[in-house]
Amino acid sequence: MKKNTAKLELSEEAMKTYGYQVVDAIVEHHLTQKDQKPVALGSREEMDNLFLEEAPEKGSDPSGVLEFVLEKVMTNSTNMAHPKSYSFVPGPSNYVSVMADALATGFNVFSGGWVASPAAAELEIITIQWLLKIFGFPSKKGGGIFTSGGSMANLTALTTARRIKCGPDFSKAIIYLSDQAHSSNIKAIRVLGFKKEQIRIIPTDIEFKFAVNKLKNCIAKDRLEGLQPFCLIATSGTTNTGTVDPLTELAAICKEEDIWFHIDGAYGAAAILSKKGKQLMKGMEKADSLTVDPHKWFYQPYEMGCLLVRNHKYLSQTFTEKPEYLRDIEGNTSEINFYDHGIQLTRRFRALKFYMSIKIFGLAEFRTAISYTIELAEQTEKRLRKSQLWEVVFPATLAVINFRYNPIGQNMDAEALDRVNQHISENVVASRKALLVTTILHGQVVLRMCLINPRTTLEDVEETLQLCEHIAQNYAVLTN
Numbered sequence: 001m002k003k004n005t006a007k008l009e010l011s012e013e014a015m016k017t018y019g020y021q022v023v024d025a026i027v028e029h030h031l032t033q034k035d036q037k038p039v040a041l042g043s044r045e046e047m048d049n050l051f052l053e054e055a056p057e058k059g060s061d062p063s064g065v066l067e068f069v070l071e072k073v074m075t076n077s078t079n080m081a082h083p084k085s086y087s088f089v090p091g092p093s094n095y096v097s098v099m100a101d102a103l104a105t106g107f108n109v110f111s112g113g114w115v116a117s118p119a120a121a122e123l124e125i126i127t128i129q130w131l132l133k134i135f136g137f138p139s140k141k142g143g144g145i146f147t148s149g150g151s152m153a154n155l156t157a158l159t160t161a162r163r164i165k166c167g168p169d170f171s172k173a174i175i176y177l178s179d180q181a182h183s184s185n186i187k188a189i190r191v192l193g194f195k196k197e198q199i200r201i202i203p204t205d206i207e208f209k210f211a212v213n214k215l216k217n218c219i220a221k222d223r224l225e226g227l228q229p230f231c232l233i234a235t236s237g238t239t240n241t242g243t244v245d246p247l248t249e250l251a252a253i254c255k256e257e258d259i260w261f262h263i264d265g266a267y268g269a270a271a272i273l274s275k276k277g278k279q280l281m282k283g284m285e286k287a288d289s290l291t292v293d294p295h296k297w298f299y300q301p302y303e304m305g306c307l308l309v310r311n312h313k314y315l316s317q318t319f320t321e322k323p324e325y326l327r328d329i330e331g332n333t334s335e336i337n338f339y340d341h342g343i344q345l346t347r348r349f350r351a352l353k354f355y356m357s358i359k360i361f362g363l364a365e366f367r368t369a370i371s372y373t374i375e376l377a378e379q380t381e382k383r384l385r386k387s388q389l390w391e392v393v394f395p396a397t398l399a400v401i402n403f404r405y406n407p408i409g410q411n412m413d414a415e416a417l418d419r420v421n422q423h424i425s426e427n428v429v430a431s432r433k434a435l436l437v438t439t440i441l442h443g444q445v446v447l448r449m450c451l452i453n454p455r456t457t458l459e460d461v462e463e464t465l466q467l468c469e470h471i472a473q474n475y476a477v478l479t480n
């Protein structure tokens with residue numbers, strides 16, 4: 001046999017050069033946010049022109065490829081950590097966790113089973129315990145798992161809820177969620193094979209909260225028809241407005257009706273670390289399961305979601321399979337195999353970045369950052385209210401604020417208002433100076449800022465609002 005020369009390796013020298021260049025690029029990216037444009041715009045055609053090629057048979061110099069990637073790929077990707085990225089839910093991230101991810105990947109730690117990596121499993125147990133405590137879940141009995149994101153956490157939760165409440169026959173099972181629930185829940189319900197007739201979308205009230213009376217009526221009617229109400233999904237921090245559903249009331253209904261109480265706190269739950277958030281999250285500790293997205297307001301880089309459950313057995317009872325090729329690595333029950341607690345077998349070592357960032361910065365730093373961003377949204381609301389030009393459509397809630405251009409005295413009709421606000425957003429994005437898009441609230445086009453980035457300042461917001469005002473005034477000149 002010929003000696004193998006294809007080991008997919010670089011020389012020590014080349015590894016170091018390549019590695020240092022990557023680190024230098026990441027550090028520079030973190031240090032020069034202000035000079036960058038947050039928005040990337042590119043058509044398929046433009047991207048094809050940059051990248052389309054056959055897989056090369058022959059390799060090339062690492063530095064050259066890296067330079068090409070930095071120049072063409074990274075600059076054509078929206079920067080969700082930019083201080084002026086206000087849309088969707090930004091991903092401010094943090095450098096400590098970025099490096100932790102590099103370590104986890106660099107050592108390619110298998111975070112599936114205890115025997116493979118006891119320390120990785122232990123760190124997941126420990127960090128899940130930290131989160132259980134933060135959210136007021138039972139620390140001994142409770143459990144959880146890190147996932148790729150909130151969507152997977154919700155899917156894992158609903159799979160568990162169905163298993164525990166319905167067993168194998170879920171033909172009569174009914175699930176309840178509000179019209180403000182995140183789309184990932186509907187996706188999960190569909191993945192699980194529920195029929196449309198098994199889903200109840202309950203309207204929300206004027207503040208976008210679950211209309212409790214309508215929910216009660218719906219559950220009662222379903223019971224009379226011999227159906228099985230089995231799961232309710234509440235949201236703590238809706239994506240649109242940051243609204244928190246009436247958790248305590250919903251918890252009581254679920255308890256009385258023997259319904260699984262899931263809270264989707266992917267976006268907002270982390271606010272519990274702040275004083276204001278803690279008030280809002282009252283009742284959260286009563287949930288059977290809770291989705292949190294550390295890659296949002298816990299400032300972790302993608303991908304990191306988390307599902308917490310009241311009782312860790314819920315997860316093992318739902319996901320444990322015992323194939324013969326895993327029988328040698330079962331271990332005892334205190335030594336958790338996370339492949340028995342969720343969908344993935346091979347898993348990356350997500351706990352490490354959470355662990356290292358909390359160890360290095362301390363929880364207090366996270367509390368301060370979260371509190372600051374809630375305050376920043378409130379200050380933005382004050383600024384808008386002081387102006388003749390702006391209307392606050394929904395007050396600052398959990399660092400989200402919704403507003404629209406609506407100058408006093410101009411009496412624009414509904415359509416003109418929608419048009420000017422759409423125009424503002426489109427032109428802000430086209431300028432690439434800020435990522436600011438619209439949403440629809442009560443049938444109106446509104447601008448939405450999600451201000452969870454602790455590196456965003458009131459001056460950043462001011463500059464963006466002035467840009468909006470400038471665009472709106474030019475538009476008025478054009479249309480008059």
Ligand SMILES: *Cc1c(COP(=O)(O)O)cnc(C)c1O
Pocket residue numbers: 089148149150151152182184235237238239264265266267268293305
């Ligand atoms: C972002 C979000 C999700 C989806 O989470 P991903 O991490 O994007 O998969 C689910 N629910 C809510 C409320 C969210 O804000």
